[in-house]
Each structure stands twice: as structure tokens, then as C-alpha cells.
Amino acid sequence: MLGLSLNTYFHILFIVTIFSSLFCQIVLISEQVSWKTLRQLGFIDGIYGISAIMVVGTGLLNWFLLGKGSSYYLANSFFIIKISLFTIVGLLSIYPTVMISRAKKQNKHSPPANIQLRNVDKMRIFVIAELILMALIPLFAELMANGIDIK
Numbered sequence: 001m002l003g004l005s006l007n008t009y010f011h012i013l014f015i016v017t018i019f020s021s022l023f024c025q026i027v028l029i030s031e032q033v034s035w036k037t038l039r040q041l042g043f044i045d046g047i048y049g050i051s052a053i054m055v056v057g058t059g060l061l062n063w064f065l066l067g068k069g070s071s072y073y074l075a076n077s078f079f080i081i082k083i084s085l086f087t088i089v090g091l092l093s094i095y096p097t098v099m100i101s102r103a104k105k106q107n108k109h110s111p112p113a114n115i116q117l118r119n120v121d122k123m124r125i126f127v128i129a130e131l132i133l134m135a136l137i138p139l140f141a142e143l144m145a146n147g148i149d150i151k
Contacts, residue, residue, distance in 0.1 A: 004066040011058035014051045015138070021048035022131045025096065029127070031120045033103075035111035041100050049097070052090060077151065078144040085137050089130045096123045 024044045028037055063073055073079045099119060107115050117123070143149075 004062070007058050007061050007066050011055060011062065014054040014058065015134075017051040018048060018055065019131070019134060021045070021051065022127055022134065025127050026124060026131070029096075029117065029120055029123050031117060032114040033117055034114060035107065038100070038103055038107070038111075038115055038117075042104050045097050045100055048093065052093070055086070073144070076144045076147075076149050078140040078149065082137050082140040082144065085133050085140070089133050089137075092126050092130045092133075095126045099123055 021044050025041065025048075028041050028044070033041070061067075063070055067073070099117065103115055103117055
């Protein structure tokens with residue numbers, strides 16, 4: 001029981017870290033950024049990636065070892081929705097990551113005072129979409145945990 005509680009705690013902690021990372025990205029993404037801000041964006045994106053991996057890892061521990069068992073989870077429609085949403089969020093995160101990485105790579109050897117980020121509006125839309133979908137996941141997790149299903 002302690003193992004499940006600790007694992008759930010870390011699962012939630014990493015989810016909060018994902019939210020925080022996405023919020024920081026929205027605040028920092030702009031058309032003109034300094035080299036320092038671009039490096040911060042890269043660092044925050046790295047924290048986001050590590051947190052996403054840890055959410056998956058702690059989720060898998062709950063699914064297969066500590067939680068209610070895979071048959072319980074796979075039989076619940078909200079679990080499938082939750083996993084699908086998290087997958088979509090992961091796919092949406094690729095675009096901002098690529099844009100930040102490209103900008104860092106292009107300016108690595110001689111960074112100018114201000115760096116022009118490309119497709120800033122599109123990057124913001126992707127990050128906002130990630131935040132919206134991430135906000136829905138805890139709702140589906142709670143419904144699933146309480147045994148509520150669409151059926």
C-alpha cells in the first residue's frame with residue numbers, strides 16, 4: 001500500500017511538472033528571444049520530456065504492479081481516453097521541441113543579441129493545445145479510479 005501511495009504521489013508530481021513546464025514555455029516563447037532565454041526554453045523542454053517519461057514509468061508501475069491490474073484498466077473507457085490524450089499531447093510536443101532545438105543549433109556558435117524564433121504563433125497554439133488536453137487527463141483518471149465507465 002505504501003508503494004502504491006508513493007508511486008501515485010510521484011506520478012502526480014511529474015504531471016504537475018509537465019503543467020509547469022508548458023506554462024513556462026508559453027511565457028518564454030516570443031518572436032525575439034535572447035540566447036539565455038533560448039537556452040532556458042531548451043532546459044524547460046528537457047524537464048518536460050523527463051517528466052513525461054516519468055509519468056509513463058510511474059503509470060506503468062501502477063498499471064502492471066501496484067494498481068488494480070491491467071484487466072481493470074483496459075476494461076475502462078476513460079483509461080483508454082486518458083492514454084490516448086497523453087499520446088496526443090506527446091505528439092503535439094514534438095513541434096515546439098524541434099523549433100527550439102533548431103534555433104539553438106543555428107545560433108550555437110555565434111549567438112546574436114536577439115534570436116528570431118520561427119513560427120511562434122504555431123508553437124504557442126501547440127503548447128496551449130497540450131495544456132488543454134493535459135487539463136482533461138486528471139478528470140478521466142479520477143472517473144476511471146472511481147470505477148465510472150461510459151458503458
